């Protein structure tokens with residue numbers, strides 16, 4: 174990372190001493206100015222809403238700027254982040270939703286809404302739901318289409334803190350079709366030290382079948398977490414959300430731990446479509462190969478960060494890597510599999 178020049182630091186300080194504190198995390202003056210403006214708006218708003226509290230907005234702003242200067246993500250300080258059009262509440266202990274995830278979910282919703290063969294009732298299971306952003310965005314996107322199916326959305330997470338926040342986000346988004354429940358996705362038997370095993374939760378539901386299975390599981394390998402994950406992510410976001418537990422399996426890439434389990438669950442609940450987020454193209458190719466080896470899918474493809482991106486002639490960007498179709502622009506972001514009616518739901522017939 175290039176060093177900041179003393180001239181730039183002096184310039185920031187002269188403009189506003191708080192800008193100088195923000196400069197090292199923001200890296201350029203324009204970003205620091207933007208963040209200072211957002212933080213100031215937030216501090217003024219908080220002070221106005223709590224008139225009886227002793228702190229002025231100026232004191233609040235100073236505290237927030239100092240927190241930000243330690244690398245604390247802006248979303249944890251401001252308390253929200255956009256996920257598509259939804260403003261999702263963010264809190265330490267729960268992963269901040271990412272725009273790349275929203276882009277995959279929005280593309281899936283777009284494909285599903287582009288055909289008239291969806292069943293009247295569509296059941297979607299989101300494993301590792303975190304803030305609940307994925308089911309909430311799906312409900313929001315479907316609510317905007319003319320004749321939406323009767324959606325049943327279930328978000329599952331092992332963390333009580335995540336589920337509390339997901340419920341809060343549900344109320345904030347006025348969602349009616351999303352539910353959230355606690356379970357350990359990795360647990361296959363009758364017991365789990367982390368709470369209810371997933372099979373017990375699924376057994377307790379009215380129907381054993383889930384048409385679509387989505388998951389953005391912890392997928393960073395312990396090596397990449399140490400060597401390449403950004404310091405602010407390592408320091409402030411929950412490791413439970415990022416890195417699969419160690420010593421649970423012998424698979425060579427420990428970041429891949431959740432995917433065989435997710436593919437087993439997809440078979441168990443007879444999903445017709447799955448969408449799994451991954452870290453990059455290498456992991457996408459490994460996960461796609463796991464799916465192909467199962468032999469239970471009619472089609473497997475990889476989506477990049479912007480899966481619907483088109484070229485200058487408005488033709489969908491598409492390439493073939495190791496025999497697999499890779500769609501869109503950016504890095505490998507998700508693996509999509511389908512079977513039976515799922516092919517028609519995605520327009521893949």
Ligand SMILES: C[S@@+](CC[C@H](N)C(=O)[O-])C[C@H]1O[C@@H](n2cnc3c(N)ncnc32)[C@H](O)[C@@H]1O
Pocket residue numbers: 268269270271274300301302303304305306307329330331332335356357358359360389390391392413414415
């Ligand atoms: C990468 S985050 C994804 C959160 C959210 N879906 C999103 O896209 O922002 C992974 C989530 O998996 C949850 N998780 C970790 N281990 C789990 C397990 N064994 N069973 C269920 N959820 C788990 C974490 O609590 C975390 O919320």
